[in-house]
Amino acid sequence: YFVCKPVPRWLRQNPAGNYARALALGAELVPLKPDDYRRCIADPEWRADLLKDVAGVSEVAWVPQGAASRDAEAGVAMLAAELVDDLKEYA
Secondary structure: OEEEOOOOHHHHHOOOHHHHHHHHOOOOEEEOOHHHHHHHHHOHHHHHHHHHHHHOOOOOOOOOOHHHOHHHHHHHHHHHHHHHHHHHHHO
């Protein structure tokens, strides 16, 4: 199961890119409202209850999406620094 923010209608109707590939590989999406997604990140107990209800699973590996993860902080900072350097020539 892949807990995510709502997928835009245009993408649901015309799957493309990573979304299309995930579906082709059998990913089962659990779209959440933005507030519920944030709560999923912040509250492990609420997340566990949600996944138990939705997917019937009791043990999961939780990997937050993109920069929502503290583990991504260093990589995001590095990308931001690269952008600053790259954009200097346009200033």
